[in-house]
Amino acid sequence: MKNELVFENTIMVTQPSLPNYERYMGYIKGIWDRKWLTNNGPVHEEFKNELKNFLRTKNGELFTNGHLALEMALKALDLKGEVITTPFTFASTTHAIKNCNLEPVFCDIDPVTYNIDPAKIEDLITEKTSAILAVHVFGNPCDIQAIQTIADKHNLKVIYDAAHTFGVEVDGKGIANFGDVSMFSFHATKVFHSIEGGMLSFSDNSLAPTLNALKNFGITSPETVEYVGSNAKMNEFQAAMGLSNLEIINNEIDSRKEVYTNYLHYLEGLDDIRLLQFPDYVKPNYAYFPILLKDHKQRNLLCEQLGKYNVITRKYFYPLCSQFDCYDYDVKETPVAQGVSDRILCLPMYANLSKEEVKQICEIIQYELGDFK
Numbered sequence: 346m347k348n349e350l351v352f353e354n355t356i357m358v359t360q361p362s363l364p365n366y367e368r369y370m371g372y373i374k375g376i377w378d379r380k381w382l383t384n385n386g387p388v389h390e391e392f393k394n395e396l397k398n399f400l401r402t403k404n405g406e407l408f409t410n411g412h413l414a415l416e417m418a419l420k421a422l423d424l425k426g427e428v429i430t431t432p433f434t435f436a437s438t439t440h441a442i443k444n445c446n447l448e449p450v451f452c453d454i455d456p457v458t459y460n461i462d463p464a465k466i467e468d469l470i471t472e473k474t475s476a477i478l479a480v481h482v483f484g485n486p487c488d489i490q491a492i493q494t495i496a497d498k499h500n501l502k503v504i505y506d507a508a509h510t511f512g513v514e515v516d517g518k519g520i521a522n523f524g525d526v527s528m529f530s531f532h533a534t535k536v537f538h539s540i541e542g543g544m545l546s547f548s549d550n551s552l553a554p555t556l557n558a559l560k561n562f563g564i565t566s567p568e569t570v571e572y573v574g575s576n577a578k579m580n581e582f583q584a585a586m587g588l589s590n591l592e593i594i595n596n597e598i599d600s601r602k603e604v605y606t607n608y609l610h611y612l613e614g615l616d617d618i619r620l621l622q623f624p625d626y627v628k629p630n631y632a633y634f635p636i637l638l639k640d641h642k643q644r645n646l647l648c649e650q651l652g653k654y655n656v657i658t659r660k661y662f663y664p665l666c667s668q669f670d671c672y673d674y675d676v677k678e679t680p681v682a683q684g685v686s687d688r689i690l691c692l693p694m695y696a697n698l699s700k701e702e703v704k705q706i707c708e709i710i711q712y713e714l715g716d717f718k
């Protein structure tokens with residue numbers, strides 16, 4: 346321990362940005378006057394249109410959170426049987442598959458991007474496979490072309506968990522425009538948030554009525570309930586937060602870029618750490634700052650030590666989804682994912698993290714890693 350490097354106030358792993366208070370209250374006043382609180386109100390509709398513009402996608406629907414959006418997507422696509430997915434993701438991805446009575450089939454990941462490895466997908470396809478559910482992990486897009494080629498060849502649907510990729514572009518094209526459906530999460534911990542919230546973008550606009558019914562109990566007309574739906578609607582207060590935050594999203598991403606650049610500056614030379622880098626055809630959103638340590642022991646020790654300096658980090662994603670107690674899978678099938686999960690650590694990452702704070706965090710890491718050798 347180096348006592349002079351201890352932070353007086355705890356550095357959290359993330360911190361939500363909040364919009365201008367008056368802007369938000371302006372929307373709230375409107376909601377008060379109209380007394381229209383949820384079920385596709387005017388703020389909801391405005392937010393939806395603004396989002397479609399920002400993400401440059403034709404079709405989009407809003408949901409109360411990203412997780413239920415994902416479940417509604419799987420239901421709307423009427424999938425059956427098995428879904429090939431990654432174990433290196435947040436619980437939500439796999440839970441959505443399970444909750445829709447589908448079977449997740451875990452595919453190993455790429456050691457550089459941490460995304461599903463397309464070269465390993467085809468071996469897992471059986472006559473029961475109906476879809477590939479891939480995750481753009483840490484805001485780094487999947488190998489979209491390779492995945493689509495496999496899906497076309499085997500007549501599979503492609504769903505992206507794009508919870509980490511709000512505002513990301515690939516070759517100048519918005520990330521919302523790939524696969525059959527993409528899910529975005531607007532949870533408070535994400536780059537862009539509406540407190541809680543979610544969105545689906547989709548290529549086939551005939552999905553819109555189905556999605557709208559599914560998020561409202563499957564009701565299609567006053568006397569018709571066509572689907573076993575859910576309640577997954579976004580309310581007006583969430584939409585108001587989203588609209589206010591959308592006004593400052595470019596600043597948010599710019600500030601995060603600065604934090605990212607500062608981290609790179611202080612960490613790039615360290616032997617024991619592998620950093621996530623983005624290819625030049627990607628416009629990133631700097632959602633996370635994961636580092637990959639030498640081994641499991643070093644990762645755990647560093648996480649613990651940083652805590653003593655009042656720096657909160659996350660073993661994200663550890664354990665793998667395939668190792669959850671609530672499931673029962675053979676985890677030896679995905680050794681690359683296992684290795685990454687054992688060694689990954691996400692450092693604090695949010696717009697307000699100052700250059701001095703980043704420098705101090707990196708000094709602690711440097712000092713502690715030196716100690717471990």
Ligand SMILES: *Cc1c(COP(=O)(O)O)cnc(C)c1O
Nearest residue numbers: 410411412435437508530531532
């Ligand atoms: C946050 C997240 C989700 C769930 O989104 P919510 O809006 O919190 O329901 C799903 N998948 C991934 C990868 C996430 O990070």
